[in-house]
Amino acid sequence: MTCTSSFVDRGGPAQPLLLLTGLKKHFPIRGGLFGSTVATVRAVDGVSFNVRKGETLGIVGESGCGKSTTARLLMRLMDPDAGSMVFDGEAVGQHVATGGITLKEYRRQVQMVFQDSYASLNPRLPIEESIAFAPKVHGVSPSEARARAHEILAAVGLAPATFARRYPHELSGGQRQRVNIARALALQPRLILLDEPVSALDKSVEAQVLNLLVDLKEKFGLTYVFISHDLNVVQYISDRVLVMYLGQVVEQGPVEAIYDRPAHPYTRALLASRPSMDPATRRTEPPLTGDPPNPINPPSGCRFRTRCPFAEDVCAAREPVQTDMGGGHEAACHMAEPGSGHSQAGRLAA
Numbered sequence: 001m002t003c004t005s006s007f008v009d010r011g012g013p014a015q016p017l018l019l020l021t022g023l024k025k026h027f028p029i030r031g032g033l034f035g036s037t038v039a040t041v042r043a044v045d046g047v048s049f050n051v052r053k054g055e056t057l058g059i060v061g062e063s064g065c066g067k068s069t070t071a072r073l074l075m076r077l078m079d080p081d082a083g084s085m086v087f088d089g090e091a092v093g094q095h096v097a098t099g100g101i102t103l104k105e106y107r108r109q110v111q112m113v114f115q116d117s118y119a120s121l122n123p124r125l126p127i128e129e130s131i132a133f134a135p136k137v138h139g140v141s142p143s144e145a146r147a148r149a150h151e152i153l154a155a156v157g158l159a160p161a162t163f164a165r166r167y168p169h170e171l172s173g174g175q176r177q178r179v180n181i182a183r184a185l186a187l188q189p190r191l192i193l194l195d196e197p198v199s200a201l202d203k204s205v206e207a208q209v210l211n212l213l214v215d216l217k218e219k220f221g222l223t224y225v226f227i228s229h230d231l232n233v234v235q236y237i238s239d240r241v242l243v244m245y246l247g248q249v250v251e252q253g254p255v256e257a258i259y260d261r262p263a264h265p266y267t268r269a270l271l272a273s274r275p276s277m278d279p280a281t282r283r284t285e286p287p288l289t290g291d292p293p294n295p296i297n298p299p300s301g302c303r304f305r306t307r308c309p310f311a312e313d314v315c316a317a318r319e320p321v322q323t324d325m326g327g328g329h330e331a332a333c334h335m336a337e338p339g340s341g342h343s344q345a346g347r348l349a350a
Contacts, residue, residue, distance in 0.1 A: 009088070210233065269288035
């Protein structure tokens, strides 16, 4: 038995593994005597991007920007209110007869690793049973599922003879997260969603888990969507980066372009907020002030304009579009769009 994915690559390397268009998720706020909807939280509001085969796509942004909601939509732990998802050329959630892929089949190929390593595991199940559970649900025999669990435990650096019969409370945080990674690999997926997978770990263990993820990606031919608030971690592990603000994508592109030539003012502020080890380059003033606006009633036009030092009338009048900066680098800012009406239109990349 091998842990390598057994799924067929239908569209070839040029076809995105996952394509999302206009994805929306709004949460109603109920009140009043009869519990009617009095407001709506626009957690994810028109998100479009693709995940290429074999890459690691990093998603960054402040707390509340919609990163984790996007991850749960990708995993289909919740249904989107609008928009479409296409996995390797097949629409997600539709019947096979209509040219789609069922949710059960989709979840065999897409797995998720959560932030809380302890809450993700059943405290009453030994480690090998937690890992073998999903394969057994999908029709794998109990003996083969346990053998697969032992093999994957060894792959994530946990000796099966030592750890297979232990319970979650007997493991450290780093060991539990390795178990969660092993559990995600148990169905031999093609895509793994990682939602803040190392944020609860100390730095030495964090580095070990990150290096493990890099090794597993190469060994098993995986594709990652890596969500984190830690910009340094995202820079280390990602091939491309997507920046979210208040439920929308404001910038995306290759990791070198985002970190070396950030185009959107929000991205620049995020990167400037990173702590520096050089006293000569430390900031004395915060690069970004104020809290994000209320997602129940976001600002008109550009949602970042209430905190942006370059905001002008056009920013409130209409929403910016994703503008191609070259080399797959895009930014949703009026300063990036030639002829937008902003006084610095077309100069942002300079």
